[in-house]
Amino acid sequence: MTHCPECEAEITVRDLLVGEITYCPDCNAELEVLRLEPPSVALAPQIEEDWGE
Amino acid sequence: MRLAILTSRIRVEEKLLIDALRQRAIAFDIVDDGELLFDLSNPDERWREYDAVLCRSLSQSRGLAVLNILEHWGIHVYNPAAVTALCNDKLLTTLALLRAGIPTPHTLLAFDSQVAIRGMEMLSYPVVLKPTTGSWGRLVARINDRDAAEAVLEHRETLGSYQQHIHYIQEHIAKPQRDIRAFVVGERTICAIYRTSEHWVTNTARGAVASNCPVTPELDSLCVRTAQAVGGGILAIDVLEDAQRGLLVNEINATMEFRNSIAPTGVDIPSVMLDYVLSAMKEEAVR
Numbered sequence: 344m345t346h347c348p349e350c351e352a353e354i355t356v357r358d359l360l361v362g363e364i365t366y367c368p369d370c371n372a373e374l375e376v377l378r379l380e381p382p383s384v385a386l387a388p389q390i391e392e393d394w395g396e
Numbered sequence: 397m398r399l400a401i402l403t404s405r406i407r408v409e410e411k412l413l414i415d416a417l418r419q420r421a422i423a424f425d426i427v428d429d430g431e432l433l434f435d436l437s438n439p440d441e442r443w444r445e446y447d448a449v450l451c452r453s454l455s456q457s458r459g460l461a462v463l464n465i466l467e468h469w470g471i472h473v474y475n476p477a478a479v480t481a482l483c484n485d486k487l488l489t490t491l492a493l494l495r496a497g498i499p500t501p502h503t504l505l506a507f508d509s510q511v512a513i514r515g516m517e518m519l520s521y522p523v524v525l526k527p528t529t530g531s532w533g534r535l536v537a538r539i540n541d542r543d544a545a546e547a548v549l550e551h552r553e554t555l556g557s558y559q560q561h562i563h564y565i566q567e568h569i570a571k572p573q574r575d576i577r578a579f580v581v582g583e584r585t586i587c588a589i590y591r592t593s594e595h596w597v598t599n600t601a602r603g604a605v606a607s608n609c610p611v612t613p614e615l616d617s618l619c620v621r622t623a624q625a626v627g628g629g630i631l632a633i634d635v636l637e638d639a640q641r642g643l644l645v646n647e648i649n650a651t652m653e654f655r656n657s658i659a660p661t662g663v664d665i666p667s668v669m670l671d672y673v674l675s676a677m678k679e680e681a682v683r
Contacts (some may be wrong), residue, residue, distance in 0.1 A: 359427070360406045360411070360414075361406070361426070362403055362404075362405050362406040362410075362426070362428055363405070363406040363411075364405065364406075364407075364420075375405065378419050384479075385482070387405075390534075391455060391458040392529075392530065392534075392557070393455050393456045393529065393530070394404075394454045394455055394456070394531065394532075395454075395456055395530060395531020395534075395649075395651075396531045396532070396632065396649035396650070396651050396652050396653050
């Protein structure tokens, strides 16, 4: 378990992969999974100009 | 056999590809493009562990840079750097389509805003103004009259990067509230969807609804020729239906998203993608 960097709510990363996006259940912040062991998340980056297909 | 999947972020598509690899018991690594450091004059031997690298970077510029480096080092990549470069740039895509005689909307290019307005009036309003790079319908503008043209161009020239100062101007195609997204893998159009929206921008990223589009011989032939025009591989081709001219190829995507297309088409797109890569790897191993 880790905490939302925005509101400090508890975040679980079970069943997620590194690089996957999840949402804080309390504040709905978009979070990127940085590590599984120990769990770590960060606010997901905003869409960059060169992102796409 | 070992595969690397280059990613910026794990989306639904990457998870589906991972599942398909696990089902086939194929060894693979996920490589985060943000973690990479290349010594360009000293090829990193760890890349030689991979029979191929599948680029799924969300960042088109990072993905293309990595493809160029790995190809330079003799690593097999999908799609090839040259194919990806053509598809990432709408100007280069249009030129490739024109070279191959593929029907595509009439397109102009200008650098100066007054010249761009002259071009728009040559095509006659409405016209579509796009950045030459970018995706998901971002910064694509339908311009209905000269007032809108002046406003959008002033914003682009004042607020945009230098890339926004290259004005790629297309005739507006009065499509029937939908366009076609066709998926080509190798020599075959494996499936296609209609993307339907009340909005004139029909990207699923912008809320368009996906439904199955039958792959007719005409659509298959057009899409395969289109794929060949940019070098072939695993490509998603956006096609517009014009009442007079029929099917027109609009854009080509080299790192396609497909999450919304599996259910309506019934085609296991990630499996077909992997089959293509694995088959090419086996052929390469025989040589």
